[in-house]
Amino acid sequence: MAVAPFITDTFLLQNKFAEELYFNYAEKQPIIDYHNHLPPAEIAQNRVFENISQVWIAGDHYKWRAMRTYGINEKYITGNAPDEEKFAAWAKTVPHTLRNPLFHWTQLELKRYFGIDDYLNEGNSHEVYSAINQKLQQPDYSTQGLLSRMNVQMLCTTEDPTDTLEHHKQLATGSFTTKVSTAFRPDKAILIDSDTYNDYIAQLEKASGTAINTFKDLKDALLQRMDFFHENGCRISDHGLNQLPFAAFTDSEVNAVFEKKRSGKSISPNEAEQFKTALLLFLCEEYANRKWVQQFHLGALRNNNVRMHRLLGPDTGWDSIGDYPQAATLSKFLDALDTKDKLAKTILYNLNPADNELFATMVGNFNDGSLRGKVQYGSGWWFLDQKDGIIRQINALSNMGLLSTFVGMLTDSRSFLSFPRHEYFRRVLCNLLGQEMDSGELPQDVAWVGNMVSDICYRNAKQYFEI
Structure with missing residues (x-):
């Protein structure tokens, strides 16, 4: 016997309030996908x-x-x-x-x-x-057709500082109506304890046209690349780290660590932490100067299967949730920027669900009234971007902050067919709110609640990223 399709108009919508919220306030909102890993070459070439x-x-x-x-x-x-x-x-x-x-x-x-x-x-x-x-x-x-089919107004890919941005330049002067931007991702310049660090610095020297022998040289090279990215429309940065670093340092100590690494000598864990702290604080101050949005994806335990990583390389499915301590260094790092009034718009994403409330409360420490939702608790990420993870993130944010200022969902995907995940998120959101309206926990005022739904699905992101 054939089984009836279950992806119907009311998929995940369990009462009339949920349906009204979704169909009248969420469904037709354009998509702003402000973090993904789509290949810009395939968009530009309209593959x-x-x-x-x-x-x-x-x-x-x-x-x-x-x-x-x-x-x-x-x-x-x-x-x-x-x-x-x-x-x-x-x-x-x-x-x-x-x-x-x-x-x-x-x-x-x-x-x-x-x-x-x-x-x-x-x-x-x-x-x-x-x-x-x-x-x-x-x-x-085609790639552009698939994006248009999903009503994608803007998407933001993720590029290393050494990238030429040639495909973004091509798209900026073309006829494709979806805005394709880039995010600056300098992790390879920060992770000085990597075995391939010096090889990467050689690539950065070539891209920036700068000889990099000192820590100041490194900062100058990254500044040159940031200026280049900014000239080509970049207004977002992104970092994928185990945790935000924070160790006391002096400029002379950091320069000595960098020169030690460049000479091929090994560095200690504390020296690496000092270097990461110094460079990331420098970068974040520059993001604030340029009025960029900075994103931190924290908590992945990567490349667990050494045998398969050796065969297939990174990003092939051997990563999991890590249990790194987050609170102390996250607080100190953000506070160091805030003390100088150099804390840019910030989005924090956790991968360990045990950290939900930690992150949701941490953002409140640095929302200073200068901007609506300046510091954001980001959407459920990676292993947490499913129904349960979405609901838990929404509940933590609702309980500890203001759901109404949330900038909503993103795909974080490498697939051109992943954009129905925005629909999935919107249906989960509308059903959660609709259930609470039905039970009397929220006012049964569809326009009131619906206006918040539209904000979360589209308008908050449009305002936050100044699109």
Whole structure:
């Protein structure tokens, strides 16, 4: 017996208030996706994908982890199997993802982009693969077409300081109506304890045209790259760190640490912490000078499987939630900037859900009334961007701060088919508020609550990022 589709108009909306909030105040809001990892070259070139595996499975480590767990051989994940066989392996896995957010996302993406209601499985894999591939050859299914289809008004990719930004330049002068910006991500310049640090500094020397022999040289090189990014429309920075560093330092100590590293000598953990603190404080003061938004993604424990990291490299699905202490150094770091009145607009994201209330209360320490929602508790990130994680983040922010000033969802994705996650978030948000309206915990005033929904889904981000 055929099973009826469950991605209906009322998916996740469990009462009339939730429906009114979603359809009247959330559904049609444009998308501002202010942090993702989409390749700008593919947007600028308006790539047309040969098949669904290239746009949907390649690079998606969420799917890869699920496939490995189900027992799919790596040949059909990141290996050399033909694309249709990789799609078939994913289709075989999908029915076994029940209660994993991948099940919801898969069916949402099939329906929203391709009009497919059928449940993907091993039996219909070839039929679905062929039907989607035919659509992908149409002009409105190119990378730019896919973004336009989802009403994406603005998106922000993430680039290293050495990037040429050539594709962003191309997009800035082209006819594509979605604004494509960049975020400055200088982690490789900060992580001095990396084995490849000196190799990276050589790349930065080339990009900046600066010989980098001292700590001052390093700062000058990064300033040059920040100016270049700013000239090309960048107004956002991003950092992915275990935790924010904070160690006492002097300029002479930091310069000695840098020169020690450049000479090939090993440095101690405390020396590394001193250097990271000094450089990151310098960068953050410069963000404030330029009126950029700074983002900190904190708490990932990366590259746990050494054997597979050696074979496949980073960002291939071997990362997890870390349990780093966050509060003390986070507080001291933000306070050091605030003391100088150099704390830029800031978004903090935690990966460990045990830190939800910690982060939600920390942002309140530095909201000084100068800007609406100046310091933000960011949306559920990575392992926390599913229904439960979204609700827990919303509840922590509501209890400890003001949900009404929240800048909302982002994809943090490498996939052009990930934008229904904004719909997913909006439905979860509207249902949560609708349930509380129905129970009498919130006023049964749809316009009042709906106005906040529109703010969270779109208007707050538009104001915050000055779009």
